[in-house]
Amino acid sequence: MLSAIGRAFRTPDLRRKLLFTLGIMTIYRVGVFIPAPGVDYGNVQQCLALGNTSGGLYQFVNLFSGGALLQVSIFALGIMPYITASIIVQLLRVVIPRFQELHQEGPQGQSKLTQYTRYLTIALGLLNATTLVSLARSGALLGNCPVPIIPEDNLVVISLIILTLTAGTGLIMWMGELITEKGVGNGMSLLIFISIAAGFPSSLGEIWNTQGVNVFLGVLLVGLLTVAAVVFVEQSQRRIPVQYAKRMVGRRTVGGTSTYIPIKVNMAGVIPVIFASSMLYLPSLIAQFNTPTDGTTAPPEWVNWINTYLVSGDSPFYMAVYFSLIVFFTYFYVAITFNPEEVAENMKKYGGFIPGIRAGRPTAEYLQYVLARITLPGALYLGIISLIPLIALVLINANQNFPFGGVSILIMVGVGLETVKQINAQLQQRHYEGLLR
C-alpha cells in the first residue's frame, strides 16, 4: 500500500495530477478563511465564540461549505449553489421535453446541459449571496449577536459583498472543473469531501471534551463499523448477464461477447438524503415565519405542533417521516436516472439479449423487476445510515452534525472510493499493482 503511494508519486504524469489536485484544495481551504470585504472578522469570531448558532437552519449548508458560511468568508456559499443547480436541471428533464432531448443526444447535449447548469449556478449564487448578506445585516445569521458583523452598512459595501460572494461561487465551480479536467477524481465532489473532512477533527474533539474518553472510543468504533458497512454496500451490485450476438459489419465480425449490466444496490447515492433533509427544513422555515415576534401573543396551534414534532431530530415522529421520505426519494431518483426501457432498446439495437428473456419489452420488464427489488434494501440502508446521527443525538447528546453518519459519511466513503479507483486505473496503465489489492 505504502509502496504503491510512493510509486504514484514517482510516476511523473500522475504526480503532476495529484499535486495539482492538492494545490487547488489548498487554495480552496485558504479562501475559506479570508473574510469577505466589509465583514468585520474580529466581530464574527466573537459571535461564533458566543456559540448559539447550533441547530439552526443553516447547519446543513454550513457542513457543505466547511464552516465558511458562518464565517462569511469569500467562499461562504461553497459548492451548494452548484449542487442545487444540478438537481434542478436534472429534475427539469422530466418536465421540459427539450432537456430530455438534450440528455439523449449524448456528449454534445450533455455539455449544453452543463452550460445551463453553470448559468443557473451563478443566478442561484447571486440569490443566496443576497439572502446571506441580508441575514448577516439583521444579525439573524449568528443567533442575534450584539456586535455588528458588517460595521459599515451602506449600499456600496453591501453590493460589493454580494458581488464578491457571487464571484467566489463561480471561482469554486471553476476550481472543481479544473480538478475534474486536470487532476484526479471528480472536482466538485472532492471539494465537498474536504469541506466535510475539515469539520471532523473539531467535532471529534468536542465529543472527547464533553463526553470523556470512553464515549469517544465507542464513537470511533461505531464509526469504523459504519464505514466498513457503507463500503460493503456501495461496492455490491447485481450483474445481469448480457449476450451479444455475432454479426458482420463490413468484413469484420462484431460482438459475440458476453458482458453484464451492473445494477448497484444503492444506485441513487446520497441524493435522496439531501432531498429528504431539504424537504424537512421547509416546515420549520414556515413555522419560523409564522411565529409572532413580540413574544406576548402565543403562536398558533399548528406552529406549536410543527415545533414539537418536525424541528428537532429527537422525536420519533420526525425520524419516521425522515426515514419514509428517504425511501420514497430513493425510488423516485432511481426511476429518474435509470430507464429500463431505454436500456432494453439499446440492447436490442446492438443485438444483445439477456439469456432466457426475449429482447424488447420483456427485457425492459425484467430489468424493472430486478431494479425494484434491489432498490428496497438500498433504500432501507440509506434510511438507516441517515438515522445514525439522530439516534446518537438522543443517546449521547452529541450535536446534530455527528461526524459518523448521515450525509457526511455517505459522501466521504463514496467520493473516497471513486477517487482511489481513478488513481488505481492511472497506476495500472504503467504497473500492474494498484493501491487496493
Next chain:
Amino acid sequence: MEALKITLQILLGITSLLLTLLILLHKGRGGGMSDMFGGGMTTSLGSSGVAERNLNRFTVVLGLVWGTVIVALGLMMRFSAES
C-alpha cells in the same frame, strides 16, 4: 487612505464582474449530479485548443488580482479600525 480604499473597492467590483463572466465563458466539465456522487463513467476529453488555454491564463491572473484586492481591503479595514 480613503482614496486608496475607494479605488480598491471599484477595482474589486470590476474584477468580480469580469471573473464571473470569464468563468461562464469556460466550457463546462463533468456531467451533473449522477457524476458527482458515484455511478457513471467520467469521460475526460482533453483541453481544446489555444482559446481555452488563453482563457485559463486570463482567469488565473484575474483570480489572483481579485484575491489580492480582497486581502488588501481586509487588512486596511483591520488596521484602520484599531488605530
